[in-house]
Amino acid sequence: MLRPLHPVPPGLKTVLGIAFFVLFIAFWAWITLGGHVNRVFLADPLSMLRDGWRLLVEDRFWLDILITMWRVFGGFLLASVVAVPIGIAMGAWKPVEAFLEPFVSFARYLPASAFIPLLILWAGIGELEKLLVIFVGSVFQIILIVAVKVGATRRDLVEAAYTLGSSDNGIVRRVIMPANAPEIAETLRLVLGWAWTYVIVAELIGSSSGIGYMIINSQSRLATGQIIFGIIVIGLIGLASDFAFKALNRKLFPWSLA
């Protein structure tokens, strides 16, 4: 019946995927509406939706959503602009890699959240600090992954380009960069997902706006419905941006999927 690695029919795949959501929400509704847990600690699905609606309509929560999105994309863009060229340089030129790789590998393990107190001292609790948290969290990851991808550029393509008359710089510009562009875009998509976790942490501490701020604020009022709504909103935005990124990659790099 269940044969290993045997594909599942597409229709059944969709049904199974949706079924888990249904079961999950049904279980949630059962333990909350059925009175099996204390309402103070876990809101039921219906009051979660009611709280969410009130947040959006009365408390202008959509402003917080916009602020959080701007922080994520701003910090992420900043990190990408710095990290991608450094990563390409490290992958392409081995002395650059030998110079930077040990430090970047070390810096990658520094937790972005631990930098928040320091960043607050340096940059205050304004937007710059939020952007910097995301920047610190993303930049080293992007550098290292891009460097590894670039370092693994197909040697036969490089050799073919040399025999066609490419200079050393031409190899970087016309082979290494286009050959790795889809993988770099894929790396950015991955790291953007991580940036969403950094932004919430940044907003939990020393913040007066954003989804994370709403969540920490709701905690003090035991508004668990709002907290869950906030978490779901983050998940949905993450999912949407992921889809958008994937669609953009498909459009930009038709050759890698044709």
Added chain:
Amino acid sequence: MSKLVVEGVSRTFASGRGRPPVKALQPIDLEVEANDFITILGPSGCGKSTLLRIVAGLEAPSEGRVLLDGKAVTRPGPDRGMVFQSYTLFPWLTVAENIAFGLRESRMAERERNDIVASYVDLVGLKGFENHWPKQLSGGMQQRTAIARALANDPEILLLDEPFGALDNQTRGLMQELLLGIWERRKKTVLFVTHDIEEAIFMASRVIVMTARPGSIKSDVAVDLPHPRHYTLKTSPEFSALKARLTEDIRVEAVRTAQTQSARGGEG
């Protein structure tokens, strides 16, 4: 003066701690006349690809030197076009853009470039596929594009490293005729590496047979079969006689390779 001169070229690979270096090529001397079609035939692992890569400038010889038109080869360049066994079309470029790659590197004006690309698309029979991505093409079409890409640069010499090695038999036969047809019409100095005896004879004006590793030149056989050649040539008595002779030459070397490998415990 010969077009290409290989002077005492040898190659030794370092092989890690404590172990003796591996000699891949014994000193080789070879002269190639302009517009000759030379095939280099040898058992696998004999260093024939290494020799070709040294001529291309992709590897440096341990000793000796390579002269093309009297100038020493030090690094790869557009005067030595190369077609590889693996599919090396740039996957992000279309067929036409792949063929134009070298011309763009030499900063040729766009209009002139487009004319040349169109003529080579035509030459290798890829009209209608100019805007396809490489992954949409069959292996044979990819290698035709690779040949066009190398030829579009108008190199002094064309180097081919088992270019049809990954193709099925029928496609390989067609590709041989295509390449030979181009050479018969356009004349070009060609160095073609293969381990396929029929292919070596069919294409060549001269077959260089190499010994087992460390490779050296075992025999140098002129192929005086008339042009233009048709695939039916492969069943003619003259062809068969040559094939019998080269088969004997190669067999001895293949046996030697197998013996040294089993003596080393199947290594390599």
